Amino acid sequence: MNNLSLAQKSYLAGFLDADGSIYVQAKINKTYKYGYQIAPYVVLFQSKKENNFKQICKLIGAGYVRQRKDGIIEYIIGKIDDISEFFEMVEPYVLLKKKQIQLMKKIIEAKRKVKNKKDFKALINLTDKFRELNYSKKRKFRTLTP
Amino acid sequence: MNNLSLAQKSYLAGFLDADGSIYVQAKINKTYKYGYQIAPYVVLFQSKKENNFKQICKLIGAGYVRQRKDGIIEYIIGKIDDISEFFEMVEPYVLLKKKQIQLMKKIIEAKRKVKNKKDFKALINLTDKFRELNYSKKRKFRTLTP
Numbered sequence: 001m002n003n004l005s006l007a008q009k010s011y012l013a014g015f016l017d018a019d020g021s022i023y024v025q026a027k028i029n030k031t032y033k034y035g036y037q038i039a040p041y042v043v044l045f046q047s048k049k050e051n052n053f054k055q056i057c058k059l060i061g062a063g064y065v066r067q068r069k070d071g072i073i074e075y076i077i078g079k080i081d082d083i084s085e086f087f088e089m090v091e092p093y094v095l096l097k098k099k100q101i102q103l104m105k106k107i108i109e110a111k112r113k114v115k116n117k118k119d120f121k122a123l124i125n126l127t128d129k130f131r132e133l134n135y136s137k138k139r140k141f142r143t144l145t146p
Numbered sequence: 147m148n149n150l151s152l153a154q155k156s157y158l159a160g161f162l163d164a165d166g167s168i169y170v171q172a173k174i175n176k177t178y179k180y181g182y183q184i185a186p187y188v189v190l191f192q193s194k195k196e197n198n199f200k201q202i203c204k205l206i207g208a209g210y211v212r213q214r215k216d217g218i219i220e221y222i223i224g225k226i227d228d229i230s231e232f233f234e235m236v237e238p239y240v241l242l243k244k245k246q247i248q249l250m251k252k253i254i255e256a257k258r259k260v261k262n263k264k265d266f267k268a269l270i271n272l273t274d275k276f277r278e279l280n281y282s283k284k285r286k287f288r289t290l291t292p
Contacts, residue, residue, distance in 0.1 A: 016160075018164035018166070018191075053242065
């Protein structure tokens with residue numbers, strides 16, 4: 001991830017607050033030890049008409065771009081280390097999504113420490129809390145739970 | 147309008163780029179000299195679930211909040227002097243809406259200088275250009291033209 005100026009970090013904090021999403025998916029996946037893959041995401045959105053959006057993605061220097069069928073471009077940060085680094089940069093300037101950032105940091109921490117099924121259940125419960133935080137926003141993401 | 151820090155200005159630039167809109171309406175109004183009211187707007191959007199959004203509005207210290215029936219809160223800056231001041235603060239940090247800001251500044255300038263019907267027609271033509279800039283964005287605003 002790139003080394004950004006204060007102005008760039010605050011800009012990204014504003015962008016994330018306005019048109020970003022922070023969430024975790026618990027995906028059923030039998031190849032994982034406890035039957036689920038815990039996948040955290042930070043996503044920024046724009047319409048595909050916005051040619052300069054990719055500049056912003058380059059600014060961050062991590063993650064990837066996905067074009068949806070409805071014409072929305074998603075810029076997705078999905079690697080835990082990238083998410084942690086991104087949060088470190090923008091958290092001081094974020095005004096609306098502070099709770100989501102704190103919850104995600106807690107989940108990342110809990111994920112690192114999973115040693116047994118009990119730990120994993122606690123982790124799944126944490127991911128569930130995103131439902132309350134993100135519920136009834138303009139864009140809806142659901143945490144998939146067992 | 148409040149005196150903001152560099153971090154606050156860049157934050158608002160990011161917010162505006164992500165979930166803001168800059169447009170001009172030419173409203174039919176017989177009480178105006180040339181039959182139209184030229185109304186410029188800068189709008190920031192959020193869902194009404196976002197309680198802290200009003201903090202951001204307070205940060206700016208101009209404009210007003212309107213709650214739409216669909217649950218979206220609009221923070222609207224509609225006074226020309228406020229728009230000019232807002233642009234002065236955020237323009238250096240804006241990445242995606244530079245063209246809209248430049249066009250709006252041109253329109254504000256042209257509006258100030260209107261002396262006759264020819265000037266006014268040129269002004270109306272300028273407002274029309276927002277259609278091209280904002281066309282096919284996620285949210286659609288149409289400039290009303292004769």
